[in-house]
Amino acid sequence: MVLTTILEKNDYSAAGLAIHNNGKLFIAGLGDFETGGTVFSINPDGSDMEVIIDESHGYLPDDLVFDENGGFYFTDFKGNSSQPDGGMLYVSPDFSEITPVLPNLSIGNGVALNPEENTVWVSELSAGRLHRVSLASPGEIAPFGTAVPYQFTGTPDSMRTDVDGNVYVAMYGQARVLVFNRNGLPIGQILLPKRDEGHNLRSTSMAFKPGTNELFIFTNDWNGGEGSQIFQTKGFANGTPMYSHK
Structure with a gap:
C-alpha cells in the first residue's frame, strides 16, 4: 500500500469528507472551533481548492453527505449539553443557498442519508441523541417528520448507512460502533480490539469500501x-455511496 499526502498540515481542522460526482473531495473543517469553519473542495491530487462555505457564515461544519442531486447536508458543531446552538443544514446543488433543516442541536455531529434519500439521520453529540428526519423534498422536513428513536449512553460521533437502510454510529470514547435498523432500533454492535483493556476508545468515524460490505x-x-489505527470488519450489508449519483 502506498500512502500519499494530498493536503498538507493546515488550520482547517478537517472533520468530515464526502465525494462529489465530479470526483472532487468535499471536506468539512471546524476551523478554530469558535468563530467559524469551512467546507472546501479539492481534486483527488490536492489541487484546485475551492471554498464552498467560508468562515463568515459562522458555522462549524463537522460532517457532510451528498444527495443524488449534488446538494449536501452538513452538521454544525456548535453548542454544549445545555446550549443547543448547533444544527443540521442543507446546501443546494449549485451551492448558492444554505437552508437550516434541524436547528437547536447540542453539537450536531454525524449525518447520513438512507438509500431512498427520504430520511436523513443526525447524531447529537452533547445531548446523546439519534435523530431521524423524514424529508418531503431535499432540505424540507415532512409533516410530523422528526423523531428521536434512540437516546445514547455516551457521545455519538460520525455515521454511515448501508443499502438495507441500517445506520452505523461510531461511539466516541467507547471503542465501538452501534448499528440500528432503518427504524432506528438497535440491532448490533461492533467492538474494537483491546476495548476491555482501555485501548482504541476514541472511535470517531468509519467508511465502507464502495460496492462492498467491507467496513473500515x-x-x-x-x-x-498505541497511536491511531484503522480496523477492518464487515457490515450487515453493502454500504451506500459517499458521493452523489447524477
Missing part, C-alpha cells in the same frame, strides 16, 4: 500508547 473503522488510543 477509525480510532486512536488517546494516551494509551
